[in-house]
Amino acid sequence: MINPGKIIFGLDSFGDIPRENADKVFTQAEAIRQVIKEAKMADELGIDVIALGEHHRADYAISSPDTVLAAIASITKKITLATGVTVLSSDDPVRVYERFATLEAISNGRAEAVLGRGSFTESFPLFGYDLQDYDVLFEEKLDLYSKLLEERPVTWKGSTRAALKDADVFPKTDNGKIATRIAVGGSPESVVRTARYGFPLTLAIIGGSPERFKAYIELYKKAAAKFEQQTYPVAVHSHGVIADTDEEAIELGWNHIRASFVRIGQDRGWTPMSREQYESEVQNGSFYVGSPETVAKRIARMLKTLDAGRFELVYGAGELSASARERTIELYATKVIPRVRELLREE
Amino acid sequence: MAKKIGILGAGKLGTVLGQLALKAGYQVYIAGSGSAEKIALTTEILLPEAQALTAKEVLAKTDTVILALPLGKYKSLSVEQLAGKLVIDAMNYWWEVDGQRPELTDVSSSSSELVQNYLKKSVVIKAFNHMGYHDLYDEAKPKGQNNRKAIAIVGDNKDAVQKVAVIVDDFGFDPLDEGSLMQGIRMEPGSPVFGANLKYNELKERLLSFETTKRGAAAKKAGNPAVKLGGKF
Ligand SMILES: NC(=O)c1ccc[n+]([C@@H]2O[C@H](COP(=O)([O-])OP(=O)(O)OC[C@H]3O[C@@H](n4cnc5c(N)ncnc54)[C@H](OP(=O)(O)O)[C@@H]3O)[C@@H](O)[C@H]2O)c1
Numbered sequence: 001m002i003n004p005g006k007i008i009f010g011l012d013s014f015g016d017i018p019r020e021n022a023d024k025v026f027t028q029a030e031a032i033r034q035v036i037k038e039a040k041m042a043d044e045l046g047i048d049v050i051a052l053g054e055h056h057r058a059d060y061a062i063s064s065p066d067t068v069l070a071a072i073a074s075i076t077k078k079i080t081l082a083t084g085v086t087v088l089s090s091d092d093p094v095r096v097y098e099r100f101a102t103l104e105a106i107s108n109g110r111a112e113a114v115l116g117r118g119s120f121t122e123s124f125p126l127f128g129y130d131l132q133d134y135d136v137l138f139e140e141k142l143d144l145y146s147k148l149l150e151e152r153p154v155t156w157k158g159s160t161r162a163a164l165k166d167a168d169v170f171p172k173t174d175n176g177k178i179a180t181r182i183a184v185g186g187s188p189e190s191v192v193r194t195a196r197y198g199f200p201l202t203l204a205i206i207g208g209s210p211e212r213f214k215a216y217i218e219l220y221k222k223a224a225a226k227f228e229q230q231t232y233p234v235a236v237h238s239h240g241v242i243a244d245t246d247e248e249a250i251e252l253g254w255n256h257i258r259a260s261f262v263r264i265g266q267d268r269g270w271t272p273m274s275r276e277q278y279e280s281e282v283q284n285g286s287f288y289v290g291s292p293e294t295v296a297k298r299i300a301r302m303l304k305t306l307d308a309g310r311f312e313l314v315y316g317a318g319e320l321s322a323s324a325r326e327r328t329i330e331l332y333a334t335k336v337i338p339r340v341r342e343l344l345r346e347e
Numbered sequence: 348m349a350k351k352i353g354i355l356g357a358g359k360l361g362t363v364l365g366q367l368a369l370k371a372g373y374q375v376y377i378a379g380s381g382s383a384e385k386i387a388l389t390t391e392i393l394l395p396e397a398q399a400l401t402a403k404e405v406l407a408k409t410d411t412v413i414l415a416l417p418l419g420k421y422k423s424l425s426v427e428q429l430a431g432k433l434v435i436d437a438m439n440y441w442w443e444v445d446g447q448r449p450e451l452t453d454v455s456s457s458s459s460e461l462v463q464n465y466l467k468k469s470v471v472i473k474a475f476n477h478m479g480y481h482d483l484y485d486e487a488k489p490k491g492q493n494n495r496k497a498i499a500i501v502g503d504n505k506d507a508v509q510k511v512a513v514i515v516d517d518f519g520f521d522p523l524d525e526g527s528l529m530q531g532i533r534m535e536p537g538s539p540v541f542g543a544n545l546k547y548n549e550l551k552e553r554l555l556s557f558e559t560t561k562r563g564a565a566a567k568k569a570g571n572p573a574v575k576l577g578g579k580f
Pocket of ligand 1: 187189355356357358359360361378379380381402414415416417418420423424437438439440441475476477478479480481
């Protein structure tokens with residue numbers, strides 16, 4: 001069991017657009033500034049990580065998370081500056097290295113690259129990639145990126161970008177390595193790949209019972225052993241909203257988290273989530289919605305079940321208002337996190 | 348002797364269906380697109396008693412096989428290796444994976460009819476496609492338990508539909524016979540049952556409401572006979 005004092009708590013945002021009322025909705029620029037404000041708040045409140053996702057859609061303002069993180073770096077002291085995720089498949093590993101090494105310099109060692117294939121596909125046509133190449137793009141680019149991480153001249157050849165011969169890439173970092181994780185959804189193959197490259201694993205659990213992922217963590221450990229790679233505490237990323245009472249949070253979750261799932265699901269042909277489905281996510285599934293006590297209990301139970309070492313709360317989905325977002329952050333930092341540690345110590 | 352089932356596709360859906368099959372006491376044979384070695388570790392951990400094989404080997408071992416690969420790749424299946432098999436088609440058109448493939452989402456027929464037309468020597472039955480993989484895992488309940496969720500099954504060969512109904516029941520769901528294969532259009536993405544996780548009666552009702560949806564209207568307009576006839580209702 002992971003030491004309760006050592007568990008890492010994070011906040012994840014995609015740069016959702018806050019809506020204050022029927023008439024007032026933030027512009028995308030305002031939404032980005034809101035995230036910067038929230039990250040500063042999170043740092044002051046002692047939250048360990050802020051992770052920003054990369055999207056290329058009207059409903060999320062952040063397409064360039066490392067730029068936003070650079071701004072956050074300059075007004076925060078301790079918080080880890082992560083992405084969640086950087087869509088490596090449609091990016092260039094050399095540029096990814098350069099951007100994170102720069103962020104690492106600006107923040108004095110607080111950068112963390114979280115790489116993944118992403119749950120959306122907009123970036124593929126946008127940057128001229130074919131979705132059919134999804135697998136080879138990720139595999140090759142991860143291979144190159146992991147070589148670049150060594151911070152020595154790289155010679156590399158593949159089918160998805162120009163070859164490199166003794167290419168030295170800058171800036172070099174003070175710590176000698178950019179912290180990097182891989183985030184995966186439900187694909188067992190992605191879990192095995194993460195272990196094969198020896199990266200820490202983040203599980204994006206956006207629905208269903210977290211227990212189901214126990215076997216994935218087992219798979220991560222066994223695969224790492226087979227490839228003679230080190231393992232690291234696993235992180236879990238899930239949606240939630242915290243309010244003073246369960247009732248208030250449940251309504252907010254229904255009107256916002258559920259609403260965003262319905263909107264996104266439409267494009268994929270899913271039927272709108274029913275009240276029954278929503279409530280089962282809140283009670284036993286992967287929505288962390290409720291009063292601080294309720295949410296703390298659910299997070300503690302999940303961490304214990306999975307023996308995970310890090311939890312990242314995705315907050316603000318579905319046009320949640322700025323004030324409700326800030327309230328979630330405040331309650332998370334001041335009530336939920338200490339309570340989760342306490343609950344885990346009691347066991 | 349244990350019942351046997353083959354699964355082609357060792358991804359999200361294939362591994363969950365494999366877990367349900369193992370729980371129900373089946374001997375499970377599973378394959379990905381390539382070598383057995385590639386999925387050996389995943390199988391060992393997620394499906395401890397299953398055998399990881401190549402697709403060809405799976406088909407040599409069993410007469411009943413679930414298709415859990417991307418629909419866009421159905422033509423990579425071997426017509427000959429699948430000849431004479433009972434094939435359970437759990438595939439959906441998913442544009443994010445399959446790319447823009449208008450023929451796979453054409454409302455004038457169901458995608459399972461395309462699969463049947465290609466797998467001419469097999470009996471294709473559609474099932475397990477309309478519930479998300481983590482819900483399939485979470486919602487499976489033992490026989491006789493109330494509040495069980497239902498899975499719709501369509502197919503032209505009634506004996507085969509019966510066999511699949513037993514499998515659906517064994518895996519933890521109430522089977523709902525929904526008529527001939529062309530009725531599969533009612534279970535596809537964009538239909539009112541897709542991702543809805545319903546009990547038998549609700550599912551039955553919701554399948555009927557297909558005509559009232561945008562996709563249902565489009566299917567009707569395209570002259571899809573399933574919609575005109577209203578299935579077995
Ligand atoms: N995910 C769900 O919730 C869900 C629910 C219901 C239905 N479905 C349907 O189920 C199918 C699989 O979806 P998924 O989410 O499980 O996808 P996935 O995680 O990407 O897995 C697809 C699997 O199919 C394998 N494959 C590809 N071509 C093959 C071939 N010719 N023979 C055998 N295996 C082959 C792949 O192997 P390689 O990695 O070696 O290519 C991979 O193991 C899709 O049609 C989907 O629409 C999915």
